[in-house]
Amino acid sequence: MSINPSLLTFIIDNFDSDIENFGITNNDIFDELLFFLSNWGVKIKQNKIDHSVYNKLTIALIAIHNGIDILSICSKINWHDFELFSSEIMRFHGYNVYTNFRLKNPKREIDVIGIRSQKALLIDCKHWKKNSPSGLKLIVEKQKKRTMLFVQNSKMNIKNAFPIILTFLPNTFELVDDVPIVSINKLNSFLLDFECLNQNFYKI
Secondary structure, X not given: OOOOHHHXXXXXXXXXXXXXXXXXXXXXXXXXXXXXXXXXXXXXEOOEEOOOHHHHHHHXXXXXXXXXXXXXXXXXXXXXXXXXXXXXXXXXXOOEEEEEEEEOOOOEEEEEEEEEOOEEEEEEEEOOOOOOHHXXXXXXXXXXXXXXXXXXXXXXXXXXXXXXXXXXXXXXXXXXXXXXXXXXXXXXXXXXXXHHHHHHOOOO
């Protein structure tokens, strides 16, 4: 069964509203939508789409799978959704994922950590709309320090840790001080190619 992808973006646009059935008044269309989404793993309760972050992100991923531009989808989710969305992509690629990981002495927080094959990817998610070279250099330096603290204090079984900056919009900076600057629309391909590329990246 297929569905009009624009209907999925309509659902995301209205997901956080209290509008009954997201404003879809045609019962037949809504029933078909529920059937379609349930087959993709969206949780349905009492013939309604459950208002959970999981469902919102799942519908976002379904929309991308059905041809909606990933940047268009990311513009419809907030910074917290953006972090969770990024972690879901990493889980899809087989990473064990930790979100909002907290370090002590000194206190620091890492947005997303993905671990696979004893390699840790420490991601700082920037749900912003403008990137500047000077701003990126400062952000990179901070993420390097957080990565060092993670390696020094973590008891996880890892060989290398890589700081990574994930941004909302495409940018012209592929590496800043050997740290990858990855736009959200390239995260999937970045993870696919990571094993071939990581020898060029800063690591601890």
